[in-house]
Amino acid sequence: MPKPVHPVLHALRVHPVKSMAGCTPDSAVVEPWGLAGDRRWTLIDATGKAVTQRQQPRLALARAEPRPDGGIRLSAPGIDPLIVDVPRADGTVVADIFGTKVESVLAGPDARAAHDAGEADGTRHDVHRTLSRYLGVEVRLVHLDDPAVRRPVDPLYARPGETVSFADGFPLLVTTTASLDALNSLIAQGDHPDEGPLPMERFRPNLVVAGASPWEEDDWQRIAVGEVTFRVAKPCGRCVITTTDQRTGERGKEPLRTLGHYRRFGSQLIFGQNLVPECTGTLRVGDPVTVLE
Secondary structure, rough: OOOOOOOOEEEEEOOOOOOOOOEEOEEEEEEEEEEEOOOOEEOOOOEEHHHHHOOHHHHHOEEEEEEOOEEEEEEEEEEEEEEEEOOOOOOEEEEEEEOOEEEEEEEOEEEEEEEOOEEEEEEEEEEEHHHHHHHHHOOOEOOOOOOOOOOOOOOOOOOOOOEOOOOOOEEEEEEEHHHHHHHHHHHHHHOHHHOOOOOOHHHHOOOEEEEEEOOOOHHOOOOEEEEEEEEEHHHHOHHHHHHEEOOOEEEEEOOHHHHHHHEEEOOEEEEEEEEEEOOOOOEEEHHHHHHHH
């Protein structure tokens, strides 16, 4: 594919369950707290703490696909696909997202078995027990019922009333293909060249921009993607999840070793930028990306 003359939206990524594999739609609705359906579900352990690929790299092999009614279709190696409906908000449980306590709703235990086409048959399964058996630890699946009020964005970077889903800290994450190419070139020259080139899925972004210059996003303060404008809140510090092969669950050294050499800003290793939407609207792959500030 020839390089775009101007930056464009190259890909969209939605991850319905935090730390599971997601999907790459051609369009997505931007809500105040992120892309519609993105990270509205998460796993928690017996103490309420969020369970992610940091502790359970096998989550990379589990896939969550959104359903039109807000429910999800779950699949993973060794378990039959399940359809999980949005639970009734009869009562809440507290999910601990990196120290932030977030009220959420426990998924109903009776998930429906799904055919390959995504339709359910009549068989029922306990989704919590199924996922616990898959990971080998006790986990529960919870849903963020009201993202408008449940979890504010970090007040150091937020404006009044801004909220976020179960994402690490901000509504959206943007990366660029040019910066990934530059990073992969550095990895190829480093101590572990056999680990590259890395695919963009390692970084789990929501928006992928093509046609920018390498690391250009470091200087963005406001951007427009199609009809939607975003404020750039802060750079994204990367963690051990980026070293996890999203197709095998195995871990290596890259990209953290190379980011540590070339992309260390203070105590953080940076790749990508966190975004807060300034309005709502629909994004489509191919939309122009304009740097406003």
